[in-house]
Amino acid sequence: MAGRVDALYFLLLGVSIFFALLIAGLIVYYAIKYRRRTADEIGARIHGGMALEVTWSVVPLLITMVFFVWGASVYFAMARPPEDTLNIYVVAKQWMWKFQHLDGQREINELHVPVGRNVKLIATSEDVIHDFFVPAFRTKVDVIPGRYVSAWFHATKPGRYQIFCAEYCGTRHSGMTGQVVVMEPTEYQTWLSGGAPEGSLASAGEKLFQDLACITCHRGDAQGRGPVLQGLFGKIVELQGGGTVFADEAYIRESILMPGAKITAGFQPIMPAFQGLISEEQLLQLIEYVKSLQAQPQNTNK
Amino acid sequence: MADHAGAHPAAEHPAALAHQFDDLEQQKEASTLGMWVFLVTEVLFFGGMFVTYAVYRNAYPGAFAAGSRELDVMLGGINTAVLITSSLTMALAVHAAQTGNRRALVWLLVATMALGGVFLGIKSVEYYHKLVEHHIPGPGFRFAEAEYLKHAQIFFSLYFMMTGLHALHMIIGIGLMLFMLRWAWNGTITTEYYAPIEISGLYWHFVDIVWIFLFPLLYLIGRHV
């Protein structure tokens, strides 16, 4: 991906240098060749030329359209993560980066990833807008409070790569830096098994699910006062009052924080709101837990 | 330039003609165009808030309908009628100015201002109700339908912002009318020079039209849900 961005960048650079030199050159050339020699000299009475006007409107237009199409196609690939990604959650806060691996590993300001794999980051902010920027990967995404954004990259060489925060976020904005540590697969495995004291995100989420009494209404069967969550993730949900929504991370998050926003069809708006009562990390754990809930096989006799 | 006063009789240089214009007609056209341009800027100004309203109404329809139900439709409706009537008196005032009817002009301007005052009075009553019912956004906000507690704050923030700025424009309008009243009273307004009344009228009608949009958007949604 970085290679594709660079190729485009250098084409732009080449075209820019060409036109800049052309204009600068023409100006210097005309300024010298046609310089005013006497105080009362006047210029030739030329008003314009349609052919030239059309040419220098159409040619730049064509050139810019080439940039647009090429740039848009590379961007399309950047904006659509591939299917088989290693997902890592990112929580930005003034002035640090918190990373959560699915199996429970937590890191601050350092992100360990294996080389040669597609890594997708799902990020949110606890306070103001930050921006996750890794120049070496040509990856950048604004990290916004109140929602999830994602970006993906594919590291091709082991090493340490700079992370910057690239959206001004207050006093220690320039100190909010870190490193992506790209490791060979075997080393990465070793690092992973270095242990996550609380277990995976999903298992921590399961514990929260019980501690926060979600299980009282969201039972595994259709008798509960809340919708069944098994197999929910990734499906289309029908809402009270018509309309549908796609059950992704953002939907789960909103349903926990502000359940009144989208009521599932056929249910009452009785779920309590957890806004202010639950941290971003706990939200990630719950989301991973819900994701892990497989659809139950249908029982024909009930 | 120094001796042109002798060359041009007073009839061609009415007192009301400003020095940068050639004649009263150019002056009137310029003033009118100026007021229209100003009103366009006002459209963009209120437009920013209407866009914000549209975005959040689309995101939180339930909360907005619930918030709307908390507003007093009767008072809002009366205010709408009051403003439309004031536009009528304003239009009649412009006509009175054009036909040189000084008495009518003065009374119609007074009526317009009075109606504007009634509007502001009723608005104050509504604001007071909102204060008492804890519908002012911020830490003291309370809302009966608990699931809309957060999003209804956005509705009320927009309510206060939009009606507040509208009320401010009304106050400025009444101030403008005071000036017009003074000019009507002391004879500055004549059948040749009535442009100020006309362009003040334009401003007044504009403020009225903003309310015509505000009223349904804020008061009337979700009435029959």
Add this chain to the structure above:
Amino acid sequence: MTPTVLLPLRHYLNDGYGVKSWLLTRDHKRIALLYLAAVTFFFFVGGAFAVVIRLELATPAGDLVSDETYNKLFTMHGVMMVFFFLIPVIPSVLGNFLVPIMIGAKDLAFPKLNLFSWYIYMLGGLFTLYALVAGGVDTGWTFYAPFSTVSSTTNVIPTALGIFITGFSSILTGLNFIVTIHRMRAPGLTWFRLPLFIWSTYATSLINVLGTPVIAITVLLVAAERLFHFGFFDPTVGGDPVLFQHLFWFYSHPAVYIMVLPAMGVISELVAAGCRKPVFGYHFVAFASLAIAVLGFLVWGHHMFVAGESVYAAMIFSILSFLVAIPSAVKVFNWTATMYKGAVSWETPMLYAYGFIGLFTIGGLTGLFLATIAVDVHVTDTYFVIAHFHYIMVGGTIMGYLGGLHFWWPKISGRLYNEALAKVSAFIIFIGFNLTFFPQFVLGYLGMPRRYHAYPPDFQVLNVLSSAGASILGVGYLIPMVYLMWSLRYGPLAGANPWGAAGLEWTTTSPPPTENFAETPVVDSEPYQYPARVEEYFG
């Protein structure tokens, strides 16, 4: 042999003395000078902040000032420069002075409103200066929520109010220009006989009138959210911080065209006069100004490619951003073509014009990098963007302004400045500017983010080059202050038309009388017509 030059007996500068005659003037020319004093003041305040910023950035560690102070410095630099210098400068100084004269009118349509606009500008400036001395603001000139609404502990509200108030100055000036250009042109002056500076000013005024109200309501919403805890952009009550960005950039993108269009208008005049021939493709240049104004309203999303815009919105904004580059390119080609077979002058105003064309071209081309979404993802929020907009704002607008100031200085003051010193300063400014900002393109590509107080040591060499350039640039800006002021008293008298240029402003005395013309001119030809014998223009 040139005849002896005399000052006219009565002109706008000696038509009434004393502070009251200036502070209560209705004369557009005096108001232009009131603005000149004010914008120059704000320019040097903003410039002082830039000096400290570049001093800090000469070393990688944040050792000159604290984080908080640095954040306030770049914020105030941006606020002062954008709202109090770049947006008003050419319309309020050169526009106010020249628009009535160039169209043969005695004054603008609404002289009292014009004076009122200056007072509003000063009031807004006062609020912002208050915020400065009360401890500053640290949100960045872009005031992104929720940092500006919830997190920042600095003087956001006075600054927001200062910008709100000053915005009305822009709106009213734009309104004044639109009405004046529509209704007060001299007999025979049809639209396509207008000088291109008027076309640019007209296009700029359209943007001023349509765009500024949106920033007005946006800063008001920010102030209201801070003051009353309204929840427009606060995610904890369901508000959307990205909505702020849409509202903000809806104005702030057209704002950059407010900054550059008038400079382009100046360049058209300078190139025509400097080559003594009509601008090549007059109609195309005129329509290009309008096209830039219209298209400029449709591209704001290109500031938000990584901010959470949908992929399809991003594509639309990208293609429109490429389209808006085309009319600018057309202008550059037309100016260059004007020089062909011209009688090309090397006097100072013309030097600034060449500088503008070259630097604006570079700035505009780097805009293409930013319009290309995939590349923008890498370079947005880095020094690449800073370099891009400084090339346009400083290499473009400021050079255009200085060129125009020098060109019309004899008309404004009745005096000639020292040409040798002026050429030297232009040269110093050009060198200093490029040394300051060209390295920043490289810095940005290498990944140095914006608004960074301290940076990794790898970036130091380029930063040192940039800071060295800044000190040269600063000196370059100070020198004109000196020789221009000096010329007011000791400069040789200029006469009506020292450049031998075509244009209504050169047919009246230098300085002009209060009412601009002894008799209302009648126009019967296209602009930029040079007679066979230019001598008849001199004196």
